[in-house]
Amino acid sequence: MSKDMKKKLKKERAGRPPPTKYQRSIKHIERAQEAIQAQKRQIEAERKYRQQANTSTDVKSIASSDSEVDEIDMLGAPSFEDLALEFNNQIGQAVDSADDTDEEAEDSSENGMEDEEMEAETSVQRLNYQIEESDSGLILDNRFETMESENGETEDEQSQYETEDEQPPFESDPSSEDDEAATNDPYTLHTAYNLSPAVMEAIAANPARTETSTMSFGSLGNVYVELPISLPARSIQGLKNIIAKERYAKPATLPTIPKATDDDTIDWSNLHVKERIARHITDKLDGLQRDTFAILNGYQDLYYPNRNFENADRLRYVYCLHALNHVLKAVSKIQHHTIKLTANKTTGKRKPTEDRFRRPTRVSKPKLGEESVVGLECRDQGFVRPKVLIVVPFRESVLQCVTVLKRLFAGEEEKGVLNWKRFTEEYGGGSSLHFPRKNPKPADYERTFAGNIDDNFRLGIAFNRSTMKLYAKYYSSDVIIASPLGLRMAIGAKGEKHRDYDFLANIELLIIDQAEVCYAQNWDHVLHLMEHLHHQPKSTEYTEFSRVREWCLTGWSKFYRQTVFLTAFELPEFRLLYNKHCHNYHGKVRSNKRITTGTMKHVVVRVPQNFQRIETTNLDSHDTARFSHFVNVVLPQARTVAMARCLIYVPSYFDFVRLRNHFKKEELSFTQICEYTPDAKIARARDMFFHGSKHFLLYSERAHFFRRHRIRGIRHLILYAPPVFPHFYPELVNLMIKENQNPHDGVDDESMTVTVLYTAFDAYQLAEMVGHSRAKSMIKAPSSVCRFTTDQN
Numbered sequence: 082m083s084k085d086m087k088k089k090l091k092k093e094r095a096g097r098p099p100p101t102k103y104q105r106s107i108k109h110i111e112r113a114q115e116a117i118q119a120q121k122r123q124i125e126a127e128r129k130y131r132q133q134a135n136t137s138t139d140v141k142s143i144a145s146s147d148s149e150v151d152e153i154d155m156l157g158a159p160s161f162e163d164l165a166l167e168f169n170n171q172i173g174q175a176v177d178s179a180d181d182t183d184e185e186a187e188d189s190s191e192n193g194m195e196d197e198e199m200e201a202e203t204s205v206q207r208l209n210y211q212i213e214e215s216d217s218g219l220i221l222d223n224r225f226e227t228m229e230s231e232n233g234e235t236e237d238e239q240s241q242y243e244t245e246d247e248q249p250p251f252e253s254d255p256s257s258e259d260d261e262a263a264t265n266d267p268y269t270l271h272t273a274y275n276l277s278p279a280v281m282e283a284i285a286a287n288p289a290r291t292e293t294s295t296m297s298f299g300s301l302g303n304v305y306v307e308l309p310i311s312l313p314a315r316s317i318q319g320l321k322n323i324i325a326k327e328r329y330a331k332p333a334t335l336p337t338i339p340k341a342t343d344d345d346t347i348d349w350s351n352l353h354v355k356e357r358i359a360r361h362i363t364d365k366l367d368g369l370q371r372d373t374f375a376i377l378n379g380y381q382d383l384y385y386p387n388r389n390f391e392n393a394d395r396l397r398y399v400y401c402l403h404a405l406n407h408v409l410k411a412v413s414k415i416q417h418h419t420i421k422l423t424a425n426k427t428t429g430k431r432k433p434t435e436d437r438f439r440r441p442t443r444v445s446k447p448k449l450g451e452e453s454v455v456g457l458e459c460r461d462q463g464f465v466r467p468k469v470l471i472v473v474p475f476r477e478s479v480l481q482c483v484t485v486l487k488r489l490f491a492g493e494e495e496k497g498v499l500n501w502k503r504f505t506e507e508y509g510g511g512s513s514l515h516f517p518r519k520n521p522k523p524a525d526y527e528r529t530f531a532g533n534i535d536d537n538f539r540l541g542i543a544f545n546r547s548t549m550k551l552y553a554k555y556y557s558s559d560v561i562i563a564s565p566l567g568l569r570m571a572i573g574a575k576g577e578k579h580r581d582y583d584f585l586a587n588i589e590l591l592i593i594d595q596a597e598v599c600y601a602q603n604w605d606h607v608l609h610l611m612e613h614l615h616h617q618p619k620s621t622e623y624t625e626f627s628r629v630r631e632w633c634l635t636g637w638s639k640f641y642r643q644t645v646f647l648t649a650f651e652l653p654e655f656r657l658l659y660n661k662h663c664h665n666y667h668g669k670v671r672s673n674k675r676i677t678t679g680t681m682k683h684v685v686v687r688v689p690q691n692f693q694r695i696e697t698t699n700l701d702s703h704d705t706a707r708f709s710h711f712v713n714v715v716l717p718q719a720r721t722v723a724m725a726r727c728l729i730y731v732p733s734y735f736d737f738v739r740l741r742n743h744f745k746k747e748e749l750s751f752t753q754i755c756e757y758t759p760d761a762k763i764a765r766a767r768d769m770f771f772h773g774s775k776h777f778l779l780y781s782e783r784a785h786f787f788r789r790h791r792i793r794g795i796r797h798l799i800l801y802a803p804p805v806f807p808h809f810y811p812e813l814v815n816l817m818i819k820e821n822q823n824p825h826d827g828v829d830d831e832s833m834t835v836t837v838l839y840t841a842f843d844a845y846q847l848a849e850m851v852g853h854s855r856a857k858s859m860i861k862a863p864s865s866v867c868r869f870t871t872d873q874n
Contacts, residue, residue: 267353267379270330271330274329275329276329276666277330280329284664289309292308292309293306298336299339300367301372302675304670304671304673306336307668308335309668334668336379338372349362352374355406355413358405358409362402370399373385373400381669382659382663382669382670383669383670383672384663386650394481396647400592400594403590404590405486405490408468408544412546415461416546458627459628460631461628461630463629463633464583464618465584465618466557467556467559467585468590470560471561471563472563472564472607474595474598475530475534476507476533476538477532477533483562486549487501498548500552503552512531512532512533512534536566537567539571540552540562541555556622565610568606569603569606583616583619586614586617586618588638591645592647595647597649597806601805604654607658615638640666642664643667650806677853680808680811683808686815688835688870689834690814690869690870691834691868693714693839694860704735707736723832724776725773725826726776726794726828727778727799728798728799729780730785731781731801731802732802732803740779751777752766752778752779753766754779754781754790755781755784756781756783766778770794773823791816791821793816793822794826795813797836798814798817798835799836800813800836801838802839803839803843803849803850807850817833839859844860847859
């Protein structure tokens with residue numbers, strides 16, 4: 082190049098803007114490729130030299146040739162095969178080691194470098210069509226440098242490609258050591274591949290074919306693990322080789338118990354937790370948190386019925402950590418693929434002229450979690466964007482969850498969290514309930530209803546590399562935190578004109594916290610939600626089908642969803658949801674809650690407690706059997722004068738309405754308190770019952786849960802069924818203390834009674850009250866009546 086051309090080029094450079102980060106990356110890649118070309122020429126020259134040397138040795142004697150070979154070996158000269166192997170190993174790694182020093186290895190002159198800079202407009206095209214030739218075939222090297230985010234965070238999500246000859250064979254179960262070395266990230270292992278026909282046949286069966294194992298899991302105690310049983314694949318003759326190489330997801334295995342360490346340190350990189358999250362984890366995790374995170378990080382369903390006020394914050398921290406880690410991995414993968422697709426689209430518009438007459442490129446098959454570049458296909462998302470759904474009962478619970486997410490994502494700074502002030506104003510504040518200091522409410526009541534207890538809300542949260550946006554639109558959110566009522570109003574009911582549940586089509590992680598409070602609110606809302614998960618969207622406005630995962634298109638999303646279910650106690654409704662709606666192909670883990678004494682031990686009033694078993698063998702008719710037993714056996718005795726001031730506690734509102742209608746029909750002397758009774762009528766009902774103007778008081782469990790009334794004047798207590806909330810039993814019985822009685826009623830304290838009706842289908846509630854061993858013996862006892870006293874508790 083002449084001096085005039087150089088001066089002209091310098092003037093043009095002076096007027097150009099500085100190169101972007103992407104352009105600099107392209108230059109590094111091109112320089113690395115030039116270095117590879119130089120190494121290739123060096124190897125070719127070495128091979129020619131070897132051939133000439135071998136030809137010359139043919140005319141020499143055998144002794145002389147042997148001495149020469151020994152001399153070469155003693156000098157340590159590398160053989161051609163060693164150089165070729167070294168060359169092949171360097172391919173695919175040159176980008177990582179490419180820097181400004183690569184200019185020394187280039188075999189181009191200064192003029193050649195300047196010509197290359199003048200051809201910058203075709204640098205992107207040459208990137209994807211540069212063909213590297215070697216003895217093992219044609220290799221396409223199109224790796225990007227480590228992408229840097231705006232805050233300087235690096236994402237090591239580069240794709241590494243090998244030649245087709247070097248790629249290990251694909252198997253139905255990618256359990257080879259090479260695949261394990263490629264990636265051990267549980268997120269990739271869980272979402273990257275389709276299910277094998279054997280696994281699909283096992284989990285899609287009704288009932289599913291599972292194998293149950295019992296194991297001791299640290300702080301979680303004994304847990305039951307259900308894993309799908311995949312039968313051996315049938316041998317089908319005539320399958321093409323390409324079909325036989327289909328790669329499937331790994332089968333489920335037992336969860337790994339974390340090892341206890343003396344210094345309580347955790348290597349978060351080994352657990353594949355994003356570095357952005359790990360640097361904001363300041364608190365040490367205790368044994369319960371370690372064990373819980375081990376199961377969640379393995380993408381297995383978790384049913385934990387031992388949640389209480391002491392471990393609530395620790396469990397919330399763990400599932401928020403897991404949810405944020407899941408979202409950031411998905412967002413980072415999608416953004417990385419978007420960059421690759423954009424570059425691939427740009428290069429596809431025009432190919433470089435020098436590559437026009439070359440042989441077609443043969444692209445190696447991608448390793449675990451990677452995609453090909455030529456004909457790039459990135460399957461990294463579902464029908465819609467929302468991935469995580471957290472169901473909690475109150476706005477106060479949302480405030481605590483978002484606070485944990487904010488601390489893990491942005492630390493103590495609020496700059497990276499948008500709309501934080503608005504959020505604290507709408508979801509913060511004190512409780513709307515009044516907690517009297519005189520005759521205070523129970524401690525668990527004040528802790529349950531502390532803070533903002535509004536139960537109608539939906540909050541969308543969107544994440545990117547540097548910001549966390551609250552109040553994002555639902556279809557632009559990664560995480561949705563909502564109440565059962567808020568979701569029910571959004572979903573709508575059958576027949577309504579305006580319904581929308583497309584945002585639930587791609588839920589990959591479902592967390593239901595405080596399930597017992599959701600049950601007290603309205604359990605039908607939760608069941609309605611479960612019935613509308615993973616439906617095919619009615620609208621394709623928010624769907625990019627070219628990037629939708631194959632298992633989403635085939636309707637297998639429910640088999641990939643991880644469900645976390647946290648509750649304070651066991652209920653048949655909870656177990657039904659766990660068995661019917663949890664189909665995770667990685668398996669399910671259920672913690673065993675073993676109760677020895679139950680809540681009966683907290684009864685302090687000296688009163689006989691009679692438990693009457695109702696004989697029924699059919700679940701569909703047990704409600705009718707209970708009602709018949711009450712009307713024909715219990716009620717005639719309770720109508721006597723000796724049973725005055727009798728409170729009838731009814732857990733189910735449907736049973737409450739049934740009894741109320743019967744009392745009205747029989748014109749019995751009664752009053753009522755339910756969750757829908759106005760305050761004025763509640764005060765009047767309590768007054769009439771205390772002074773004896775009404776014989777019966779019908780009292781619903783939901784009224785007691787939301788109001789926790791201190792009913793006075795109770796002489797006889799009948800529990801129509803065991804209470805759903807087990808600690809309500811000692812509360813109700815202890816209301817019969819002498820301080821709460823009317824001294825002018827003329828009833829002897831020794832005549833007070835407590836009666837509990839139960840069936841064999843009330844085993845969970847009964848075990849919470851009296852313990853597992855007693856409940857089992859009471860259900861199978863030959864006598865239908867069991868009596869306990871306060872001394873026996």
